[in-house]
Amino acid sequence: MIPLRPDQVHTLIFMDFETTGMIPGNIENSRPTPGDKSRSIAHMVTRNCNVHDNPSEMPQITEMAFVSVPRQLFASAVEDIHAEAIFDEDGPLLKKIPSNIYVSQIKPNLTFNQWKQYEETQRHCSAMHLSQMDLKYKNSFVVEWPAVHAFLKNQKPPAIIIAHNGANFDFRVLYSELVKNKLLEKYPLPDGMYFMDSYLAFLDIEKQHLDNLAVTTSLINWEKVDGVMGLAKRTSIIEEEVEVNSNVAEAATNAAGTIKNDNNVVDIVEDSMDIFQTDDISMEPQTSATSLLRPPMDGMRTPPQKRKVPVGSQSVDSGLKRKTSETNWEFNKIGAREYFFKGNFKLESLYKQISKSSYDAHHALDDCHALMQVSLAYGEDFINYMENRKEKIPLFYAKRFPTPVAPRRITPTPAEATITVNENFENST
Numbered sequence: 528m529i530p531l532r533p534d535q536v537h538t539l540i541f542m543d544f545e546t547t548g549m550i551p552g553n554i555e556n557s558r559p560t561p562g563d564k565s566r567s568i569a570h571m572v573t574r575n576c577n578v579h580d581n582p583s584e585m586p587q588i589t590e591m592a593f594v595s596v597p598r599q600l601f602a603s604a605v606e607d608i609h610a611e612a613i614f615d616e617d618g619p620l621l622k623k624i625p626s627n628i629y630v631s632q633i634k635p636n637l638t639f640n641q642w643k644q645y646e647e648t649q650r651h652c653s654a655m656h657l658s659q660m661d662l663k664y665k666n667s668f669v670v671e672w673p674a675v676h677a678f679l680k681n682q683k684p685p686a687i688i689i690a691h692n693g694a695n696f697d698f699r700v701l702y703s704e705l706v707k708n709k710l711l712e713k714y715p716l717p718d719g720m721y722f723m724d725s726y727l728a729f730l731d732i733e734k735q736h737l738d739n740l741a742v743t744t745s746l747i748n749w750e751k752v753d754g755v756m757g758l759a760k761r762t763s764i765i766e767e768e769v770e771v772n773s774n775v776a777e778a779a780t781n782a783a784g785t786i787k788n789d790n791n792v793v794d795i796v797e798d799s800m801d802i803f804q805t806d807d808i809s810m811e812p813q814t815s816a817t818s819l820l821r822p823p824m825d826g827m828r829t830p831p832q833k834r835k836v837p838v839g840s841q842s843v844d845s846g847l848k849r850k851t852s853e854t855n856w857e858f859n860k861i862g863a864r865e866y867f868f869k870g871n872f873k874l875e876s877l878y879k880q881i882s883k884s885s886y887d888a889h890h891a892l893d894d895c896h897a898l899m900q901v902s903l904a905y906g907e908d909f910i911n912y913m914e915n916r917k918e919k920i921p922l923f924y925a926k927r928f929p930t931p932v933a934p935r936r937i938t939p940t941p942a943e944a945t946i947t948v949n950e951n952f953e954n955s956t
Contacts, residue, residue, distance in 0.1 A: 536721065536913060537598050538686035540679070541902075543894040544697050545590035545657065547635050547645055550580070553695070559727055561867050562734035568694040568724050569918045575695075576702050576922055585703035587635035588668060589657050591675070592891035594899060595627040595682050605906045620881040620904040629678045630892050632657065634665040654889040669708045676714040684719025687917050691874045691898050694724040702922055715925045721917040725898060728916065729872055732908045737866075877901045 531537055559566065604622040637645060642659050649655040679686070690697040705711045870876055878886045878897040881904040888894055902909050 531598060534685065535598070536685050536687050536917060538682040538684070539596045539598060539601055539899075539902075539913075540682060540686055540688045541594045541596075541895040541899045542688050542690045542693070542697060543592050543891045543898065544588050544700060545655070545889070545891050546586040546588055546700060547637065547641075548586045548648065550586060550696065550699065551584050552579075558868055559730060561730040562738070563731070566727065567918065568698075568722060568727070569920045571694045572698045572702070572722075572920050573922055575699055580699055580703055582703040582707040585707075586700060587637070588633050588700060588704055589635055589655075589662055590632045590891045591630070591671075592895045593629045593675070593678060594892070594895040595629075595678075595686075596624050596899065597683070600624050600626075601903070602910060604903055605910065608903055609906050619883045621900055622903055624899070624903075626899075627678075627682075628892065629675060631671045631675070632662060632665045633668050633671055634662045636667065653887075656889055668704050669710065672705070672708070672710050672714055676716075679720065680717050684717065685721060685917075686717075686719060687721040687723055687913060689723050689725050689898065689902070689913075691894070692724065692726045693722065694727065698722060698724075698920065705923075711923070716923040718924060720919075720923070722920050723913055723917055725902060726872055728909065728912050729877065729901070729905065730867060731916075732905055732912055733867070733872075735908075874898060874901065 601624065604624050608620055608622045635645075645655075646659055649658060679688075705714075874894060874897055875886050878901055881901060886897065888897065
Protein backbone atom coordinates (compact mmCIF):
# COMPACT_ATOMS: atom_id res chain seq x y z
CA MET A 528 0.00 0.00 0.00
CA ILE A 529 1.27 3.49 -0.91
CA PRO A 530 2.41 5.41 2.21
CA LEU A 531 0.22 8.36 3.19
CA ARG A 532 1.43 11.92 2.93
CA PRO A 533 1.53 13.88 6.20
CA ASP A 534 -1.35 16.11 5.05
CA GLN A 535 -3.67 13.20 4.17
CA VAL A 536 -6.32 11.89 6.56
CA HIS A 537 -4.85 9.05 8.62
CA THR A 538 -7.88 8.19 10.78
CA LEU A 539 -11.61 8.09 10.08
CA ILE A 540 -13.89 8.58 13.10
CA PHE A 541 -17.59 7.83 12.58
CA MET A 542 -19.72 9.65 15.17
CA ASP A 543 -23.39 9.47 16.14
CA PHE A 544 -25.55 10.82 18.99
CA GLU A 545 -28.88 9.95 20.54
CA THR A 546 -30.51 13.01 22.10
CA THR A 547 -33.49 14.25 24.11
CA GLY A 548 -35.14 15.64 20.97
CA MET A 549 -34.67 17.80 17.92
CA ILE A 550 -33.25 21.31 17.57
CA PRO A 551 -36.08 23.85 18.13
CA GLY A 552 -37.25 25.46 14.90
CA ASN A 553 -34.71 23.48 12.89
CA ILE A 554 -36.85 23.29 9.76
CA GLU A 555 -34.62 23.67 6.73
CA ASN A 556 -35.82 26.63 4.68
CA SER A 557 -33.76 25.52 1.69
CA ARG A 558 -32.56 22.12 0.59
CA PRO A 559 -28.85 21.60 0.03
CA THR A 560 -27.86 21.75 -3.62
CA PRO A 561 -26.29 18.43 -4.71
CA GLY A 562 -22.86 19.01 -6.19
CA ASP A 563 -22.46 22.49 -4.66
CA LYS A 564 -18.67 23.02 -4.67
CA SER A 565 -18.91 26.35 -2.81
CA ARG A 566 -20.70 24.84 0.21
CA SER A 567 -18.83 25.08 3.53
CA ILE A 568 -19.95 23.10 6.56
CA ALA A 569 -17.68 25.28 8.72
CA HIS A 570 -19.68 28.33 7.68
CA MET A 571 -23.01 26.52 8.13
CA VAL A 572 -22.21 25.30 11.64
CA THR A 573 -20.61 28.58 12.74
CA ARG A 574 -23.57 30.63 11.52
CA ASN A 575 -26.16 28.40 13.20
CA CYS A 576 -24.27 28.12 16.49
CA ASN A 577 -23.63 31.86 16.73
CA VAL A 578 -26.96 33.13 15.41
CA HIS A 579 -29.74 30.57 15.81
CA ASP A 580 -28.84 28.11 18.58
CA ASN A 581 -29.52 28.87 22.24
CA PRO A 582 -27.54 26.29 24.30
CA SER A 583 -30.17 26.28 27.05
CA GLU A 584 -32.84 25.22 24.52
CA MET A 585 -30.77 22.74 22.52
CA PRO A 586 -31.36 18.98 22.87
CA GLN A 587 -28.99 17.13 25.19
CA ILE A 588 -26.96 14.04 24.37
CA THR A 589 -28.19 10.76 25.91
CA GLU A 590 -25.81 8.42 24.07
CA MET A 591 -22.67 9.05 22.03
CA ALA A 592 -20.56 6.66 19.98
CA PHE A 593 -17.27 7.00 18.13
CA VAL A 594 -15.84 4.31 15.82
CA SER A 595 -12.24 4.93 14.78
CA VAL A 596 -10.66 3.24 11.75
CA PRO A 597 -7.13 3.68 10.34
CA ARG A 598 -7.17 4.99 6.77
CA GLN A 599 -5.10 2.04 5.53
CA LEU A 600 -7.63 -0.53 6.82
CA PHE A 601 -10.54 1.43 5.39
CA ALA A 602 -8.88 1.65 1.96
CA SER A 603 -8.03 -2.07 2.02
CA ALA A 604 -11.65 -2.93 2.85
CA VAL A 605 -12.80 -0.75 -0.06
CA GLU A 606 -10.64 -2.78 -2.45
CA ASP A 607 -11.90 -6.07 -1.03
CA ILE A 608 -15.58 -5.16 -1.05
CA HIS A 609 -15.55 -3.93 -4.64
CA ALA A 610 -13.49 -6.88 -5.87
CA GLU A 611 -16.09 -9.20 -4.36
CA ALA A 612 -18.91 -7.15 -5.90
CA ILE A 613 -17.60 -7.93 -9.40
CA PHE A 614 -18.51 -11.59 -8.86
CA ASP A 615 -21.73 -10.99 -6.89
CA GLU A 616 -23.44 -7.78 -8.01
CA ASP A 617 -26.66 -8.67 -6.19
CA GLY A 618 -24.96 -9.56 -2.90
CA PRO A 619 -24.58 -7.31 0.14
CA LEU A 620 -21.75 -4.76 0.17
CA LEU A 621 -20.55 -5.35 3.72
CA LYS A 622 -17.09 -5.73 5.23
CA LYS A 623 -16.04 -5.88 8.87
CA ILE A 624 -13.08 -3.69 9.83
CA PRO A 625 -11.12 -3.91 13.09
CA SER A 626 -11.77 -0.60 14.84
CA ASN A 627 -11.50 1.25 18.13
CA ILE A 628 -14.78 2.14 19.79
CA TYR A 629 -15.93 4.54 22.47
CA VAL A 630 -19.57 4.41 23.60
CA SER A 631 -21.17 6.18 26.52
CA GLN A 632 -24.69 6.81 27.76
CA ILE A 633 -25.29 10.20 29.35
CA LYS A 634 -27.72 11.39 32.01
CA PRO A 635 -29.13 14.68 30.69
CA ASN A 636 -29.68 17.60 33.03
CA LEU A 637 -33.48 17.79 32.88
CA THR A 638 -36.08 19.22 35.24
CA PHE A 639 -39.05 17.18 36.48
CA ASN A 640 -41.32 18.59 33.76
CA GLN A 641 -38.68 18.08 31.08
CA TRP A 642 -38.31 14.42 32.09
CA LYS A 643 -42.07 14.07 31.91
CA GLN A 644 -42.09 15.50 28.40
CA TYR A 645 -39.17 13.27 27.41
CA GLU A 646 -40.98 10.11 28.57
CA GLU A 647 -44.12 11.15 26.71
CA THR A 648 -42.15 11.73 23.50
CA GLN A 649 -40.30 8.44 23.90
CA ARG A 650 -43.56 6.49 23.96
CA HIS A 651 -44.39 7.74 20.46
CA CYS A 652 -40.88 7.80 18.96
CA SER A 653 -39.12 4.50 18.37
CA ALA A 654 -35.82 6.30 17.78
CA MET A 655 -35.69 7.35 21.44
CA HIS A 656 -35.00 3.97 23.03
CA LEU A 657 -33.46 5.09 26.36
CA SER A 658 -35.88 5.66 29.24
CA GLN A 659 -35.38 7.86 32.30
CA MET A 660 -34.57 4.75 34.33
CA ASP A 661 -31.96 3.71 31.74
CA LEU A 662 -30.18 7.04 32.17
CA LYS A 663 -30.85 7.81 35.82
CA TYR A 664 -27.61 6.32 37.18
CA LYS A 665 -25.31 7.28 34.29
CA ASN A 666 -22.67 10.00 34.32
CA SER A 667 -23.34 13.52 33.11
CA PHE A 668 -21.75 14.98 29.96
CA VAL A 669 -19.31 16.95 32.12
CA VAL A 670 -17.95 13.72 33.61
CA GLU A 671 -17.83 11.78 30.32
CA TRP A 672 -16.33 14.37 27.96
CA PRO A 673 -12.74 14.26 29.32
CA ALA A 674 -12.62 10.55 28.43
CA VAL A 675 -14.00 11.26 24.95
CA HIS A 676 -11.42 14.03 24.56
CA ALA A 677 -8.65 11.58 25.47
CA PHE A 678 -10.00 9.04 22.98
CA LEU A 679 -10.03 11.62 20.16
CA LYS A 680 -6.62 12.96 21.10
CA ASN A 681 -5.12 9.45 20.86
CA GLN A 682 -6.20 8.98 17.23
CA LYS A 683 -3.42 9.38 14.70
CA PRO A 684 -3.72 12.81 13.04
CA PRO A 685 -4.87 14.15 10.73
CA ALA A 686 -8.20 12.59 11.74
CA ILE A 687 -11.70 13.34 10.50
CA ILE A 688 -15.03 13.15 12.36
CA ILE A 689 -17.80 11.95 10.04
CA ALA A 690 -21.47 12.28 10.98
CA HIS A 691 -24.61 11.82 8.88
CA ASN A 692 -26.39 15.19 8.73
CA GLY A 693 -23.68 16.42 11.08
CA ALA A 694 -23.64 20.00 9.79
CA ASN A 695 -27.34 20.42 10.53
CA PHE A 696 -27.49 18.47 13.81
CA ASP A 697 -24.65 16.52 15.46
CA PHE A 698 -21.93 19.17 15.23
CA ARG A 699 -24.31 21.84 16.54
CA VAL A 700 -25.49 19.67 19.44
CA LEU A 701 -21.90 18.84 20.40
CA TYR A 702 -20.93 22.51 20.40
CA SER A 703 -23.91 23.46 22.58
CA GLU A 704 -22.97 20.78 25.12
CA LEU A 705 -19.37 21.99 25.26
CA VAL A 706 -20.42 25.62 25.67
CA LYS A 707 -23.17 24.93 28.18
CA ASN A 708 -20.85 22.87 30.36
CA LYS A 709 -17.88 25.27 29.95
CA LEU A 710 -15.59 22.56 28.57
CA LEU A 711 -14.19 24.17 25.43
CA GLU A 712 -11.38 26.03 27.15
CA LYS A 713 -10.00 23.00 28.96
CA TYR A 714 -10.97 20.26 26.49
CA PRO A 715 -11.04 21.66 22.93
CA LEU A 716 -10.76 19.30 20.00
CA PRO A 717 -7.21 18.45 18.88
CA ASP A 718 -5.82 20.74 16.19
CA GLY A 719 -5.44 17.86 13.71
CA MET A 720 -9.18 17.09 13.73
CA TYR A 721 -11.33 17.70 10.64
CA PHE A 722 -15.08 17.38 10.01
CA MET A 723 -17.27 16.02 7.22
CA ASP A 724 -21.02 15.58 6.76
CA SER A 725 -21.64 12.22 5.06
CA TYR A 726 -25.18 13.19 4.03
CA LEU A 727 -23.83 16.07 1.93
CA ALA A 728 -20.98 13.87 0.70
CA PHE A 729 -23.33 11.19 -0.63
CA LEU A 730 -25.51 13.84 -2.30
CA ASP A 731 -22.49 15.28 -4.12
CA ILE A 732 -21.10 11.89 -5.16
CA GLU A 733 -24.45 10.78 -6.57
CA LYS A 734 -24.84 14.10 -8.41
CA GLN A 735 -21.53 13.44 -10.20
CA HIS A 736 -22.73 9.97 -11.17
CA LEU A 737 -26.02 11.30 -12.55
CA ASP A 738 -24.17 13.98 -14.52
CA ASN A 739 -22.11 11.21 -16.11
CA LEU A 740 -25.26 9.19 -16.78
CA ALA A 741 -26.88 12.18 -18.50
CA VAL A 742 -23.84 12.64 -20.77
CA THR A 743 -23.73 8.94 -21.63
CA THR A 744 -27.45 8.84 -22.44
CA SER A 745 -27.19 11.87 -24.74
CA LEU A 746 -24.16 10.59 -26.68
CA ILE A 747 -25.44 7.12 -27.51
CA ASN A 748 -27.23 6.73 -30.84
CA TRP A 749 -30.13 4.65 -29.59
CA GLU A 750 -31.44 3.90 -33.11
CA LYS A 751 -28.23 2.07 -33.91
CA VAL A 752 -28.33 0.25 -30.58
CA ASP A 753 -31.89 -0.84 -31.40
CA GLY A 754 -30.76 -2.01 -34.84
CA VAL A 755 -27.93 -4.10 -33.43
CA MET A 756 -30.22 -5.68 -30.86
CA GLY A 757 -32.85 -6.46 -33.48
CA LEU A 758 -30.21 -8.02 -35.72
CA ALA A 759 -28.95 -10.17 -32.88
CA LYS A 760 -32.46 -11.45 -32.18
CA ARG A 761 -33.14 -12.29 -35.85
CA THR A 762 -29.95 -14.28 -36.26
CA SER A 763 -30.10 -15.91 -32.83
CA ILE A 764 -26.48 -15.03 -32.21
CA ILE A 765 -27.22 -13.85 -28.67
CA GLU A 766 -30.11 -15.48 -26.85
CA GLU A 767 -30.55 -12.85 -24.14
CA GLU A 768 -29.65 -9.15 -23.89
CA VAL A 769 -26.97 -7.69 -26.13
CA GLU A 770 -24.51 -5.64 -24.09
CA VAL A 771 -22.54 -2.72 -25.49
CA ASN A 772 -19.11 -4.32 -25.22
CA SER A 773 -16.53 -6.10 -27.33
CA ASN A 774 -18.94 -8.97 -28.08
CA VAL A 775 -21.23 -6.63 -30.06
CA ALA A 776 -18.69 -6.07 -32.84
CA GLU A 777 -17.85 -9.77 -33.07
CA ALA A 778 -21.50 -10.79 -33.12
CA ALA A 779 -22.35 -8.22 -35.76
CA THR A 780 -19.44 -9.36 -37.96
CA ASN A 781 -20.53 -13.00 -37.75
CA ALA A 782 -24.05 -12.01 -38.65
CA ALA A 783 -22.84 -10.13 -41.74
CA GLY A 784 -21.21 -13.27 -43.12
CA THR A 785 -24.44 -15.30 -42.95
CA ILE A 786 -26.91 -12.80 -44.44
CA LYS A 787 -24.94 -10.86 -47.05
CA ASN A 788 -27.85 -10.71 -49.48
CA ASP A 789 -29.93 -8.48 -47.21
CA ASN A 790 -28.57 -5.02 -48.01
CA ASN A 791 -30.49 -3.38 -45.16
CA VAL A 792 -29.07 -5.81 -42.65
CA VAL A 793 -25.55 -5.32 -44.02
CA ASP A 794 -25.93 -1.55 -43.54
CA ILE A 795 -26.98 -2.11 -39.94
CA VAL A 796 -24.00 -4.38 -39.34
CA GLU A 797 -21.60 -1.79 -40.69
CA ASP A 798 -23.21 1.00 -38.66
CA SER A 799 -23.16 -1.09 -35.51
CA MET A 800 -19.45 -0.45 -35.19
CA ASP A 801 -20.27 3.13 -34.16
CA ILE A 802 -23.38 3.46 -31.99
CA PHE A 803 -22.62 6.95 -30.75
CA GLN A 804 -23.76 10.38 -31.85
CA THR A 805 -20.93 11.25 -34.23
CA ASP A 806 -20.42 11.80 -37.93
CA ASP A 807 -16.63 11.85 -37.62
CA ILE A 808 -15.55 9.04 -39.98
CA SER A 809 -11.96 9.39 -38.82
CA MET A 810 -12.81 8.03 -35.37
CA GLU A 811 -11.89 4.46 -34.55
CA PRO A 812 -14.82 2.04 -34.12
CA GLN A 813 -16.15 1.96 -30.60
CA THR A 814 -16.02 -1.73 -29.73
CA SER A 815 -15.55 -2.02 -25.97
CA ALA A 816 -17.12 -0.93 -22.73
CA THR A 817 -14.11 1.22 -21.93
CA SER A 818 -14.74 3.38 -25.01
CA LEU A 819 -18.38 4.09 -24.30
CA LEU A 820 -18.01 7.83 -24.92
CA ARG A 821 -16.17 10.02 -27.35
CA PRO A 822 -13.08 11.81 -26.00
CA PRO A 823 -14.05 14.26 -23.17
CA MET A 824 -15.09 17.72 -24.38
CA ASP A 825 -14.97 21.01 -22.45
CA GLY A 826 -14.87 19.65 -18.94
CA MET A 827 -16.90 16.54 -19.73
CA ARG A 828 -15.55 13.65 -17.66
CA THR A 829 -15.76 10.12 -19.02
CA PRO A 830 -17.74 7.97 -16.61
CA PRO A 831 -15.56 5.50 -14.69
CA GLN A 832 -15.70 2.01 -16.10
CA LYS A 833 -15.60 -1.43 -14.50
CA ARG A 834 -17.01 -0.02 -11.26
CA LYS A 835 -20.35 -0.31 -9.57
CA VAL A 836 -22.42 2.85 -9.72
CA PRO A 837 -22.84 4.81 -6.47
CA VAL A 838 -25.00 3.24 -3.80
CA GLY A 839 -28.24 5.19 -3.95
CA SER A 840 -28.66 5.26 -7.71
CA GLN A 841 -28.13 1.50 -8.18
CA SER A 842 -31.84 0.90 -7.69
CA VAL A 843 -33.14 3.89 -9.64
CA ASP A 844 -31.01 4.07 -12.81
CA SER A 845 -33.85 2.63 -14.86
CA GLY A 846 -36.12 5.44 -13.66
CA LEU A 847 -33.58 8.08 -14.68
CA LYS A 848 -33.75 7.12 -18.35
CA ARG A 849 -37.09 7.40 -20.14
CA LYS A 850 -38.14 6.23 -23.57
CA THR A 851 -39.19 9.04 -25.92
CA SER A 852 -39.90 6.85 -28.95
CA GLU A 853 -39.65 3.26 -30.07
CA THR A 854 -35.91 3.59 -30.57
CA ASN A 855 -34.83 6.59 -28.47
CA TRP A 856 -34.10 7.20 -24.78
CA GLU A 857 -33.29 10.39 -22.89
CA PHE A 858 -32.11 11.31 -19.39
CA ASN A 859 -35.03 12.04 -17.06
CA LYS A 860 -34.02 15.38 -15.52
CA ILE A 861 -37.20 15.74 -13.46
CA GLY A 862 -36.80 12.25 -12.03
CA ALA A 863 -33.17 13.03 -11.19
CA ARG A 864 -34.11 16.17 -9.24
CA GLU A 865 -36.85 14.39 -7.31
CA TYR A 866 -34.57 11.46 -6.53
CA PHE A 867 -32.39 13.53 -4.18
CA PHE A 868 -35.20 14.49 -1.80
CA LYS A 869 -37.44 11.47 -1.37
CA GLY A 870 -35.73 9.97 1.66
CA ASN A 871 -33.21 8.10 -0.50
CA PHE A 872 -30.28 9.52 1.47
CA LYS A 873 -31.44 8.68 4.96
CA LEU A 874 -28.91 6.41 6.63
CA GLU A 875 -31.57 3.73 7.05
CA SER A 876 -32.43 3.75 3.32
CA LEU A 877 -28.80 3.63 2.20
CA TYR A 878 -27.91 0.82 4.58
CA LYS A 879 -30.88 -1.28 3.44
CA GLN A 880 -29.63 -1.02 -0.13
CA ILE A 881 -26.11 -2.24 0.58
CA SER A 882 -27.00 -4.87 3.19
CA LYS A 883 -30.03 -6.28 1.35
CA SER A 884 -31.74 -6.47 4.73
CA SER A 885 -33.90 -4.44 7.10
CA TYR A 886 -32.45 -1.85 9.49
CA ASP A 887 -34.06 -0.60 12.67
CA ALA A 888 -31.23 0.24 15.06
CA HIS A 889 -31.38 3.79 16.46
CA HIS A 890 -28.53 3.03 18.84
CA ALA A 891 -25.56 5.34 18.43
CA LEU A 892 -23.03 2.54 17.95
CA ASP A 893 -25.21 0.69 15.42
CA ASP A 894 -25.64 3.89 13.43
CA CYS A 895 -21.85 4.42 13.41
CA HIS A 896 -21.29 0.93 12.01
CA ALA A 897 -24.05 1.43 9.42
CA LEU A 898 -22.51 4.73 8.32
CA MET A 899 -19.09 3.11 7.98
CA GLN A 900 -20.54 0.34 5.78
CA VAL A 901 -22.33 2.82 3.49
CA SER A 902 -19.11 4.84 3.21
CA LEU A 903 -17.24 1.67 2.24
CA ALA A 904 -19.80 0.97 -0.47
CA TYR A 905 -19.08 4.36 -2.06
CA GLY A 906 -15.45 3.26 -2.25
CA GLU A 907 -12.79 5.44 -3.85
CA ASP A 908 -15.35 8.16 -4.54
CA PHE A 909 -15.88 8.54 -0.81
CA ILE A 910 -12.15 8.57 -0.03
CA ASN A 911 -11.44 11.19 -2.68
CA TYR A 912 -14.34 13.34 -1.53
CA MET A 913 -13.16 13.12 2.07
CA GLU A 914 -9.69 14.26 1.12
CA ASN A 915 -10.88 17.13 -1.04
CA ARG A 916 -13.73 18.43 1.14
CA LYS A 917 -12.53 17.93 4.72
CA GLU A 918 -12.90 21.07 6.85
CA LYS A 919 -11.94 22.47 10.21
CA ILE A 920 -14.69 24.15 12.23
CA PRO A 921 -12.92 26.87 14.26
CA LEU A 922 -15.51 26.82 17.06
CA PHE A 923 -14.19 23.53 18.40
CA TYR A 924 -10.49 24.32 18.78
CA ALA A 925 -8.34 26.39 21.07
CA LYS A 926 -8.74 30.01 19.95
CA ARG A 927 -6.12 30.04 17.21
CA PHE A 928 -8.08 29.57 14.00
CA PRO A 929 -9.87 32.49 12.31
CA THR A 930 -13.66 32.29 12.35
CA PRO A 931 -15.17 32.14 8.83
CA VAL A 932 -17.54 35.12 8.89
CA ALA A 933 -18.68 37.49 6.19
CA PRO A 934 -16.73 40.76 6.05
CA ARG A 935 -18.39 43.53 8.02
CA ARG A 936 -18.77 47.11 6.89
CA ILE A 937 -16.37 49.38 8.77
CA THR A 938 -18.12 52.33 10.42
CA PRO A 939 -15.89 55.43 10.63
CA THR A 940 -15.30 57.15 13.97
CA PRO A 941 -17.02 60.55 14.49
CA ALA A 942 -13.74 62.36 13.77
CA GLU A 943 -13.20 60.38 10.55
CA ALA A 944 -16.78 60.97 9.53
CA THR A 945 -16.38 64.75 10.02
CA ILE A 946 -13.25 64.79 7.86
CA THR A 947 -15.02 62.79 5.14
CA VAL A 948 -18.00 65.15 5.13
CA ASN A 949 -15.75 68.23 4.89
CA GLU A 950 -13.77 66.68 2.03
CA ASN A 951 -16.96 65.88 0.15
CA PHE A 952 -18.24 69.42 0.67
CA GLU A 953 -14.99 70.94 -0.57
CA ASN A 954 -14.98 68.69 -3.63
CA SER A 955 -18.56 69.61 -4.44
CA THR A 956 -17.72 73.33 -4.37
